[in-house]
Amino acid sequence: MSESFTFYIDGVPVEAQPGMTILEAAQGAGIWIPRLCWHEDLEPFGGCRVCTVKANGRPCSACTQPAEPDSVVENDTPQLREWRRALVELLFAEGNHFCMICEKSGNCELQALAYRLGIAAPRFEHHWKPREVDASHPDVLIDRNRCILCARCVRASRDLDGKTVFGFTGRGPDRRVAVSSAARLADTDLEVTDAAMDVCPVGALVRKREGFSVPIGSRRFDDAPIGSDIEASGAAEPARQEE
Amino acid sequence: MTSQNESRVRDICREHGSVPVRLLDIARAVQSEFRGISQQSIDTIADEIRVPRVTVEACVSFYSFLSVERKGDITIRLCDDVPDRLAGYATVRDAFVEALGIPLGGTTPDGRFTLERTACIGLSDQAPAALVNEVPVPDLSSDRAREIVAALKRHGDPRQLVRKLGDGNNAHSRIQSMVHNNLQYPGEILFSPYHRGEAIRKAVAMSPAEVIRAVKTARLRGRGGAGFPTGMKWEFAREVEADRKFVICNADEGEPGTFKDRVLLTERPERVFAGMTIAAYALGASEGVLYLRGEYAYLLPFLEQRLERRRDEGLLGESIAGKQGFDFDIRIQMGAGAYVCGEETALINSLEGNRGDPRDRPPFPASKGFQASPTVVNNVETLCCVTRILEAGPATFCEFGTPQSAGTKLLSVSGDCRLPGIYEVPFGISLREVLELAGGEMAAAVQVGGPSGKLVGPADFDRRICFDDLATGGAIVVFGPERDLLSIVAAYTEFFIEEGCGHCTPCRAGMPAMLDLLARVRDGRGEPVDLDRLRELGDTIRRTSRCGLGQTAPNPILSSLEGLAPEYESRTGDAAAGLTRRFDLDAALVPAQAVPGRAPSHL
Numbered sequence: 056m057s058e059s060f061t062f063y064i065d066g067v068p069v070e071a072q073p074g075m076t077i078l079e080a081a082q083g084a085g086i087w088i089p090r091l092c093w094h095e096d097l098e099p100f101g102g103c104r105v106c107t108v109k110a111n112g113r114p115c116s117a118c119t120q121p122a123e124p125d126s127v128v129e130n131d132t133p134q135l136r137e138w139r140r141a142l143v144e145l146l147f148a149e150g151n152h153f154c155m156i157c158e159k160s161g162n163c164e165l166q167a168l169a170y171r172l173g174i175a176a177p178r179f180e181h182h183w184k185p186r187e188v189d190a191s192h193p194d195v196l197i198d199r200n201r202c203i204l205c206a207r208c209v210r211a212s213r214d215l216d217g218k219t220v221f222g223f224t225g226r227g228p229d230r231r232v233a234v235s236s237a238a239r240l241a242d243t244d245l246e247v248t249d250a251a252m253d254v255c256p257v258g259a260l261v262r263k264r265e266g267f268s269v270p271i272g273s274r275r276f277d278d279a280p281i282g283s284d285i286e287a288s289g290a291a292e293p294a295r296q297e298e
Numbered sequence: 299m300t301s302q303n304e305s306r307v308r309d310i311c312r313e314h315g316s317v318p319v320r321l322l323d324i325a326r327a328v329q330s331e332f333r334g335i336s337q338q339s340i341d342t343i344a345d346e347i348r349v350p351r352v353t354v355e356a357c358v359s360f361y362s363f364l365s366v367e368r369k370g371d372i373t374i375r376l377c378d379d380v381p382d383r384l385a386g387y388a389t390v391r392d393a394f395v396e397a398l399g400i401p402l403g404g405t406t407p408d409g410r411f412t413l414e415r416t417a418c419i420g421l422s423d424q425a426p427a428a429l430v431n432e433v434p435v436p437d438l439s440s441d442r443a444r445e446i447v448a449a450l451k452r453h454g455d456p457r458q459l460v461r462k463l464g465d466g467n468n469a470h471s472r473i474q475s476m477v478h479n480n481l482q483y484p485g486e487i488l489f490s491p492y493h494r495g496e497a498i499r500k501a502v503a504m505s506p507a508e509v510i511r512a513v514k515t516a517r518l519r520g521r522g523g524a525g526f527p528t529g530m531k532w533e534f535a536r537e538v539e540a541d542r543k544f545v546i547c548n549a550d551e552g553e554p555g556t557f558k559d560r561v562l563l564t565e566r567p568e569r570v571f572a573g574m575t576i577a578a579y580a581l582g583a584s585e586g587v588l589y590l591r592g593e594y595a596y597l598l599p600f601l602e603q604r605l606e607r608r609r610d611e612g613l614l615g616e617s618i619a620g621k622q623g624f625d626f627d628i629r630i631q632m633g634a635g636a637y638v639c640g641e642e643t644a645l646i647n648s649l650e651g652n653r654g655d656p657r658d659r660p661p662f663p664a665s666k667g668f669q670a671s672p673t674v675v676n677n678v679e680t681l682c683c684v685t686r687i688l689e690a691g692p693a694t695f696c697e698f699g700t701p702q703s704a705g706t707k708l709l710s711v712s713g714d715c716r717l718p719g720i721y722e723v724p725f726g727i728s729l730r731e732v733l734e735l736a737g738g739e740m741a742a743a744v745q746v747g748g749p750s751g752k753l754v755g756p757a758d759f760d761r762r763i764c765f766d767d768l769a770t771g772g773a774i775v776v777f778g779p780e781r782d783l784l785s786i787v788a789a790y791t792e793f794f795i796e797e798g799c800g801h802c803t804p805c806r807a808g809m810p811a812m813l814d815l816l817a818r819v820r821d822g823r824g825e826p827v828d829l830d831r832l833r834e835l836g837d838t839i840r841r842t843s844r845c846g847l848g849q850t851a852p853n854p855i856l857s858s859l860e861g862l863a864p865e866y867e868s869r870t871g872d873a874a875a876g877l878t879r880r881f882d883l884d885a886a887l888v889p890a891q892a893v894p895g896r897a898p899s900h901l
Contacts, residue, residue: 101658102802104842114841119658141838145807178831179811204800222352223653223800224359226636228810230800233359235352237337 060124064108065131071122078106078117081130085289087282088130089139089172091146091164092205093118094254098214100206103146105139105168114138136172143169144177149228151183151200152257158266159258161274165203166257167281189234191241194263195252202232202259208251215250218243232259303332307339311346318349319669321357321651325364326592326634333409334368353652360653360799362416362635363592370405370412372450374398375429379418379554380745380789381712381775382425386439390426391415393440397447410454411447417637417793418554419593422712422775423480423719430456432595434477467564472600479561480719483735485706487686487698488679488722494568495613497688501576502621506536509580513684516692517704522548522640522677523747523771524846525703528684531674534664536581538672543583545574545626546668546675548645550591552637553748554793555773558708559678561720563590563597566682567604571628573681575618576688577674578626586628587668589645592635601630637797638847642675643667644799655799656845679708679772699725703764707772711736713745714778729768730759738776743783743862748773749790750850752857753783783865784820787854791816794851805848808839812855824870833859 057073064077064086071080076099081088091103099118106117109129117130129135146165154160186199204223209232212220220243224233236242245251247262255261271277310327314320324343328335335343335358344351358364374394378387395401398411405412421427424436433456435446446459463469464478481489501509514529535543547570551559562570574586590598605628608614616625631649633639639648643657646668667673676684683705687695696704703725709732712718716737723732729746733739745753746763747770754761754768761768777786791813800806815832818824836852836859843849859866888898 099658101844104802104804104844107842116658116844121660137834138838138842141808141835142803142842145803145811148811149803149807179835180814182810203803204806219350219352222350222356223655224352224356225800226360226638226653227795227798227800228806230806233352233355235350237341237351 060122062122062124062126062128064128069122075122076118077108077110077115077120077122077128080122081117082285085286086130087285088117089168089282090118091143091168091203091256092207094207094210096215096250097207097210097254100210103142103203103205105142107135107138107142109135140172140174143172144174144179146203147174147177148179148181150203151186157201157258158261159201161271161277162269163258163276164256164281167276170276171280171282186231189240190263191239192245192263193241194247195240195245196261196263197232197234197240198259198261199231200259201257203257204230204232205256207254207256208232208260211254212245212249212251218245218249218251220245220249220251304338304342306331307342308346311343316347318347318353319649319651321347321349321354322361322634322648323632323651325354325358325361326632329364332368333371333373334365336368337366340366356653357651360636361592361633364634368405368409371410372454372456373412373414373431374446375414375416375419376402377417377419377421377425377427377429378415379422379425379793380786381422381555382427383789384713384777384781385425387426389440390428390438390443393443394447397444411450416593416635417797418552418556420551420557420560420591421477422555422557422710422773424478425712429593430459433457433459434475434593434596435459436476436478467600470600472603473564473597475596477560477564477596478719479564481561481565482711482717482719483721483723485698485722485724487695487706488562488566488569488682488708490686490690492566492568493689494572494608495611495619497569497572497685498575498579498613498619500688501579502619502624506580506582509576509688510536512687512692513580516683516687516695517702518680518683518687518695519703519765520677521679521683521707521771523553523750523769525765525769528676528680531664531676532577532580534662535583535672535674538665540672542585542669542671543581544668544671544673545577545581545583545586546642546645546649546673547574547586547588547678547681548640548642548675549594549678550589550633550640550645551594551678552591552640552797553750553771553773554790555710555712555745555748555775556771557710557712558720558772560594560597562678562682562708563594563601567601568608569682569685570678571605571608571614572688573676573684574628575614575626576684577676577681579618579621579624581672581674583674584625584627586626587649588628588630589639589649590630590632591639592633595632598630598632605630637793638799638845641846644845645675646673653799655801656847658844700762700764700766702766707763707770709763709770709774710772711738711774711776713776714738714741714781715776723763725764726762728760728762729754729774732763732774733759733776736774736776740778741776742779742781743777743858745773745775745777745786745790745854746770748775749793749854750846751853753787753854753862754857755862758861783858783862784816784869787858788813788816788820790854791851794847798847798851802842802844802848804839804842805844805851808835809851811835812839812852816855819866819869822869824866826867826870829859829866829870832856
């Protein structure tokens, strides 16, 4: 293994291996950098930009930027918190998100991030553009109203399932997740057991007939805010260093 | 689709080797032959080149010149960029709409005509302009529009629209176009006399390292707008060990108001190709690609001929200029209508047959670019400079310009001025001097560097055109005092929304929010605090976007808020007066009351 090195996140020394991104190294040190499109089993995408940090003063996405020896990274600063808040609010304004009736509520990373960043209501105008729902598949539903274009399903289907069921079409605000058939999800080879089914951070790609099988109140983010698991893992970190 | 069509689509794929990397060419060819790429054709292409179906659809849906729906045999693309709007786009559009009997975006029932709008097509100095299939038609008027429709209905051949040929090589047998160069002010570097082969012979007499040193000594910086030192870029790519390396010329000139590369490709293509060849020698590349924007397809036969002549003369191919072991050739890749492909990593994705979404950097193309090989992407003008540096030496090159910005800069001037066209000026010239040369002294504002640059007012006219002050890829659009600047700012903002790839949140979702806020101000609904919101959101987009497009997309609003603040403040009222937005409760309730069918009532 190559030589590990140290860099600094908000003044805290962090160990990293060459080739690690800032986000991975931070994760290992128990430092949570807010993120949405990143997923530990997938290639980084750099799309949501919620993990924007400043590395040696320059803004960059922590999920794609390699950590560099002795570099100085800012993560939890008022300016970065403000940028992240704006980005998450923009995602709410862009899509059609109704947490109160969404099956994903409580398990939703977008919702959890909004709570953690202290967003009460987005300051931007909602566009309320209707988006397509595809319920053709016997076991799976796509509700694009809730999609945040994070590409997790796209990447998982391509790289983990070897299928490329999903892809992006259109550009700009018209970008959407398309399926690899002329019209419907039912005509693709997606199976409910695919890895792609487990990665959606929001309620855009869901299994049918499972709605509310975990009651509200017992869901992932009901007791502890998003990111707290990573931060809790970091509490043990200094102890290990002392050995 | 008939089976005959299917077999023809398969043939088109095979003509391109049935390989995914040629997907864009395949899609262009199918579009051109069948006027659209039907769902069945998408299936056929995917099957033939062995990629997932959605990969083909992703590509087709990305480029403006490709479509699933069948377009007319003749597609008229009216340019609605700002200079065209200033020059009467609306009346020309109305004349086309009336003569064709279809709305903008429509196709005639007989499938003969489609009428569309399009972003800048590189003819801002002869606006309003349009592309009729691949034929550029400049200097439009409503009369001319009616005449064009009548003629096309008669003979159906866009090439027969060409009447008076343009100047210079525009009249060349391989171009035969009505386009004018409008070369108002040729300078000493780019438009100096040229002897084919001179620069290459001088280059191969030196070592590659010496060539790079010459480019560095000349302090050459990229002319596309970002200004990265060219010699350094080359050196990075040279130092990487690799079997294959690539030189790419970025001729995807798409910044609204820019048309300088069109004129260089028309009048000095040899300098462009020589520059690519010299770059190849310097970094040890054997393959070159010129990525030509789809709008300039009419130049393709001419450029191909020039490449062929260079091969015949030993300036391309094997043992170039007699140098054993120096083998290099160039092919031309056509784009298909996507501004973002001017961003170098997007361009590389497009070259590989993909959507033109930019890539993450690092890795930079110099280490991992086209097909994961070290790749240098240089602008057309930069490559012309390289050739001149080798011809005349770095010292001559540096006689022009400033210490930080050596040489000359080609400006594309358009809008409210008497002499629109091309100006080759030394770096360091003031904007005021440029306006005087072009007869635009009365300007109330100038867009420097296109929408991704800065919109500046008279207070900034003494600033200098150079990398450290007013940096520009070359577009100068002049606005007279009678223009509504905020409508121009809105048009440029809409341009970025339309041309963004949609990959990242700030650009995709943030720019529409900027436009909402701007609309509020323009409608007189804005409050002073909306200007702060524009500044804050614009700053967030600029700092968090993934590529250069997003990082510059808020510039029309941010730069005008800086230099032309009264335009905004006069519409939002005085902050000190504590004005607040009006809220009409009765009006707001109308839609909700309509749902159960209640008549509007007053509260």
